């Protein structure tokens with residue numbers, strides 16, 4: 628059985644002071660991680676402080692990106708080694724906002740996933756189609772191509788450590804979430820791709836999250852689907868009560 632995994636993606640919406648306050652408030656109330664894993668992915672500036680505040684709890688702290696190179700002249704970027712030096716072992720990779728605005732091509736996403744795995748960082752690998760892909764009937768092809776390129780050269784044992792987040796781009800921050808049935812259909816397609824690529828053991832081990840306008844009110848309908856193992860949540864993860872409710876609804 629795959630353990631559900633709920634990750635908040637705060638994007639560029641939370642200051643350091645707010646981030647630290649959030650962790651203090653939330654850690655008092657988080658349930659045990661026996662049945663559900665949970666994480667918060669914050670701006671780089673807050674990761675160290677959040678890690679310190681989360682000591683002794685099961686709250687995972689993740690980055691929203693990392694650079695594929697080990698080190699060097701990459702002004703403004705974050706290295707995997709810098710993340711692990713403060714104990715961060717989780718990073719979102721290839722989010723659609725980065726693919727669209729920050730040149731995260733499929734090739735770079737592949738390099739970033741490899742770098743993350745080389746450093747023992749769990750990548751939350753984001754894939755998802757644009758509205759025009761869905762309307763033209765090519766959503767499956769687009770998502771499979773993203774997966775194929777992102778996972779190129781990564782062997783089965785290492786691929787098992789990847790978390791895939793299926794986020795249809797048209798559902799992100801729009802309030803227009805995918806129906807649970809449509810989300811399940813794509814997550815099943817993703818699972819089948821993983822099965823064909825890596826065989827049953829790895830395909831069944833990899834967790835697939837759905838993301839796109841997930842809220843406490845609709846998360847249970849996604850979690851009820853066979854191939855959805857959690858959620859990557861933007862807006863609804865920024866409020867303490869809402870974040871806790873997402874986790875509670877997952878294990879209800």
Ligand SMILES: O=C(CO)COP(=O)(O)O
Nearest residue numbers: 636799800839840861862
């Ligand atoms: O992009 C997302 C998470 O990575 C989804 O954002 P929203 O939950 O705000 O739609």
